[in-house]
Amino acid sequence: MDVIDQMRLFFEPRSVAVIGASRRTGYEHFNLLESMITYGYPGKIYPVNPNADEIFGIRAYHNINELPEMVELAIIGTPRSEVLHAMRSCIRKGIKAVIIFSQGFAEADEEGKALQKEIAEIAREAGTRILGPNTLGVTNGFYGFSSGFAQLERSKLPIAVVSQTGMILQGFTRSTIFGKGIDLGNMCDIDFVDVLEYLEDDPEVKVIFLHMEGIKRGRKFLEVARRVSKKKPLLVLKTGRSNRGREAIRSHSGSLAGEDIIYDGAFKQCGVIRLKSIDELQDMAKTFLNFSWVEVRRMAIITATGGGGIIATDACEESNLELAQLSRETLGKVEDLSPPWFSIGNPVDIWPASLVHGYPKVFGVALGAVLSDKNVDAVLCVLPSPVHKVFDVSGIIERTAAKFDGKPIVIWRAGYLYSEEQVALFEKNRKAVVYPTGERAVRALATLTEYAKIRNSKD
Amino acid sequence: MDVIDQMRLFFEPRSVAVIGASRRTGYEHFNLLESMITYGYPGKIYPVNPNADEIFGIRAYHNINELPEMVELAIIGTPRSEVLHAMRSCIRKGIKAVIIFSQGFAEADEEGKALQKEIAEIAREAGTRILGPNTLGVTNGFYGFSSGFAQLERSKLPIAVVSQTGMILQGFTRSTIFGKGIDLGNMCDIDFVDVLEYLEDDPEVKVIFLHMEGIKRGRKFLEVARRVSKKKPLLVLKTGRSNRGREAIRSHSGSLAGEDIIYDGAFKQCGVIRLKSIDELQDMAKTFLNFSWVEVRRMAIITATGGGGIIATDACEESNLELAQLSRETLGKVEDLSPPWFSIGNPVDIWPASLVHGYPKVFGVALGAVLSDKNVDAVLCVLPSPVHKVFDVSGIIERTAAKFDGKPIVIWRAGYLYSEEQVALFEKNRKAVVYPTGERAVRALATLTEYAKIRNSKD
Numbered sequence: 012m013d014v015i016d017q018m019r020l021f022f023e024p025r026s027v028a029v030i031g032a033s034r035r036t037g038y039e040h041f042n043l044l045e046s047m048i049t050y051g052y053p054g055k056i057y058p059v060n061p062n063a064d065e066i067f068g069i070r071a072y073h074n075i076n077e078l079p080e081m082v083e084l085a086i087i088g089t090p091r092s093e094v095l096h097a098m099r100s101c102i103r104k105g106i107k108a109v110i111i112f113s114q115g116f117a118e119a120d121e122e123g124k125a126l127q128k129e130i131a132e133i134a135r136e137a138g139t140r141i142l143g144p145n146t147l148g149v150t151n152g153f154y155g156f157s158s159g160f161a162q163l164e165r166s167k168l169p170i171a172v173v174s175q176t177g178m179i180l181q182g183f184t185r186s187t188i189f190g191k192g193i194d195l196g197n198m199c200d201i202d203f204v205d206v207l208e209y210l211e212d213d214p215e216v217k218v219i220f221l222h223m224e225g226i227k228r229g230r231k232f233l234e235v236a237r238r239v240s241k242k243k244p245l246l247v248l249k250t251g252r253s254n255r256g257r258e259a260i261r262s263h264s265g266s267l268a269g270e271d272i273i274y275d276g277a278f279k280q281c282g283v284i285r286l287k288s289i290d291e292l293q294d295m296a297k298t299f300l301n302f303s304w305v306e307v308r309r310m311a312i313i314t315a316t317g318g319g320g321i322i323a324t325d326a327c328e329e330s331n332l333e334l335a336q337l338s339r340e341t342l343g344k345v346e347d348l349s350p351p352w353f354s355i356g357n358p359v360d361i362w363p364a365s366l367v368h369g370y371p372k373v374f375g376v377a378l379g380a381v382l383s384d385k386n387v388d389a390v391l392c393v394l395p396s397p398v399h400k401v402f403d404v405s406g407i408i409e410r411t412a413a414k415f416d417g418k419p420i421v422i423w424r425a426g427y428l429y430s431e432e433q434v435a436l437f438e439k440n441r442k443a444v445v446y447p448t449g450e451r452a453v454r455a456l457a458t459l460t461e462y463a464k465i466r467n468s469k470d
Numbered sequence: 471m472d473v474i475d476q477m478r479l480f481f482e483p484r485s486v487a488v489i490g491a492s493r494r495t496g497y498e499h500f501n502l503l504e505s506m507i508t509y510g511y512p513g514k515i516y517p518v519n520p521n522a523d524e525i526f527g528i529r530a531y532h533n534i535n536e537l538p539e540m541v542e543l544a545i546i547g548t549p550r551s552e553v554l555h556a557m558r559s560c561i562r563k564g565i566k567a568v569i570i571f572s573q574g575f576a577e578a579d580e581e582g583k584a585l586q587k588e589i590a591e592i593a594r595e596a597g598t599r600i601l602g603p604n605t606l607g608v609t610n611g612f613y614g615f616s617s618g619f620a621q622l623e624r625s626k627l628p629i630a631v632v633s634q635t636g637m638i639l640q641g642f643t644r645s646t647i648f649g650k651g652i653d654l655g656n657m658c659d660i661d662f663v664d665v666l667e668y669l670e671d672d673p674e675v676k677v678i679f680l681h682m683e684g685i686k687r688g689r690k691f692l693e694v695a696r697r698v699s700k701k702k703p704l705l706v707l708k709t710g711r712s713n714r715g716r717e718a719i720r721s722h723s724g725s726l727a728g729e730d731i732i733y734d735g736a737f738k739q740c741g742v743i744r745l746k747s748i749d750e751l752q753d754m755a756k757t758f759l760n761f762s763w764v765e766v767r768r769m770a771i772i773t774a775t776g777g778g779g780i781i782a783t784d785a786c787e788e789s790n791l792e793l794a795q796l797s798r799e800t801l802g803k804v805e806d807l808s809p810p811w812f813s814i815g816n817p818v819d820i821w822p823a824s825l826v827h828g829y830p831k832v833f834g835v836a837l838g839a840v841l842s843d844k845n846v847d848a849v850l851c852v853l854p855s856p857v858h859k860v861f862d863v864s865g866i867i868e869r870t871a872a873k874f875d876g877k878p879i880v881i882w883r884a885g886y887l888y889s890e891e892q893v894a895l896f897e898k899n900r901k902a903v904v905y906p907t908g909e910r911a912v913r914a915l916a917t918l919t920e921y922a923k924i925r926n927s928k929d
Binding site for chain 2: 114177178255260262319324447449450
């Protein structure tokens, strides 16, 4: 069985044994069996509990030996003292994939460290792969399998997350729910390399996020990441930048974090883009999902507020994006609508013209003009709050953008009166992406460009 | 009349003449007369329009001379060619405060520049103060006066914004609506100094935000800002950091922006805190409104996710905040609830204990313990998404915090499933403030500390 087939047992198991399955129901008990059922797992479930004949209406077995058939995956959720015994039973049964949910191993104390080592050794000898320990396991919205206890909304967003914390399986950010997620936990066996090889040609996944505390098999990671990053964007949130952060990592996933600067260099070498914050993670998810991977150098800014245009201009320079030199033709189209005393530049301030001809008309003219200007790679629109209906130009953007496919349009919806719902609706157009601020919109395009360069580089 | 009385004419006028009042109704016409009425202005309005006897049911006058009484404030919204004439009429009538809404002055062309100069000169001679030109004017939610065209929600949030863009009068951010706002526009007369003197002892205003493109009267600004910053936080978003940004400023408000590094030094000298982004502006509004002005050095982090704790740890170090050395007693309280193999540190990882005793109980114990620890100045709680009811600990936070008043509690509500409404509710407690990410929560405390130091410094 190659690594891809092995990983399939974790992401798309046809049958699962849950060892240490509890009968306690309700959110407060974090019952992974219950949440697996609720999530809509389509395969067969075999609860294993020495004291139960049935759990949640499913026949339970007193131990692994009693299972009527082979299972593809076992999940061990017992107290740590029983994990070694359970692992031995799984191996005897011939199970090839095991998630160890339990805590108290390398992240805890010396005894835990020794226990983890022993478990990893017997598994390796038997050819059984282990995910964990100290993990929430896997979430796969495409297939309907989730081993975490969280009652997750099922998502088919083509983003995969490979993480060293269970937090990420709940979605790291409030608006992004990942289609596939895996929590590597203590990485006693399965690590970033295994998962990257599985995701490399996975047609369900277009973007890969890594949350990394430490790494094993550094050389192999570089090799695989370099290959994968040519096929799809690989973004990493590497934590433990600080000294205290590195100390904390030792008692979280038991990883050795190493000097941060070494990671920086390694990521650059293999085409992995490093993100600096959770905000950026959220921004880049929608950026990569909605825009094609183009290099942006020359920005046009359309604004109804001079002040907002200047804020956006500062942001462009700070992200190494130029303001495009707009053609005479482009400038003329907006100038024709403006009062005679007003001269148009970039940022394109459409406010004086809007007072004469109405905002929607002038906005539409300006957007069409800059999109058709061959000196422009992408457009940032600083839109007023849609508190006025006249400022709701989502329809105009959709129609205009359809004629100029390929140039990213990013939106800073200024002002206080917009709700998450309004923004979500706007994004359904998939012609333009809305960001909370102009600074973040521009930074997202700079990162998109960074990836386009990685992809287009020859080496 | 001193400057405070002069500024009162702009913020709390008892009567207003609107020169160039239009009869066109509906959002698309940006009719400032209409929006003034909708906003609920309690004073007397006198529309002035040579072609109308009545507008929106209010008696209109053909020119300023016909007004039956003196007005405290005039707003000029005519085309620029008529502004000088209107200004002369106002002066003849003896009006002491004029907002020039019209555009096409120093921000536009040479003719506009000359016009602006002439208008400023005749006003100065007459002792009439001018706000603008090229301004949306003033918003005062406490009094019910707004000269902008935007249909604003009326807010009594004790934050004032002094801005060089009208954008800010609509609220720069989606969740913050300012109680008082003024758009200085081209600053041909009234500038930052005048407004700061008015706001200095204004009991309705606790925090002052400046949006600054350029400055006049630099020395006087330093003097006044130094005095005001000892009384209330003064935060500035200074734009034109970039070369292109500075060029754009010239054609926006006609200001000379000058070298950015000079502003940096000046702000430090006079206790003005410089913000770097719109996100930060939003974060600091709620921070300053909810917390007392304390210096935070030693942070405790309570987390249900080890990975989130590490992200927060990195953020603390990057914002120059220490992780507190928790007392043996504090650690013991959570250790007593944890499995024997788990040792508690800071970040305080409460997850292993939660699996045994339930999340709410352990969270409450941990929060009480760190708040009563004399080595702790503030607490960051990394809370899981409230997708599980068991994770909704807002009540616990409220009750616990009430016993330990004075130590800021900041919340990073991780995970995707929370809505703006949930966050808003949470904030009504006013015992803890929620931020979109841990990084932003920590940065907010660092800025709070920066202000506390300014306030506590002797010079």
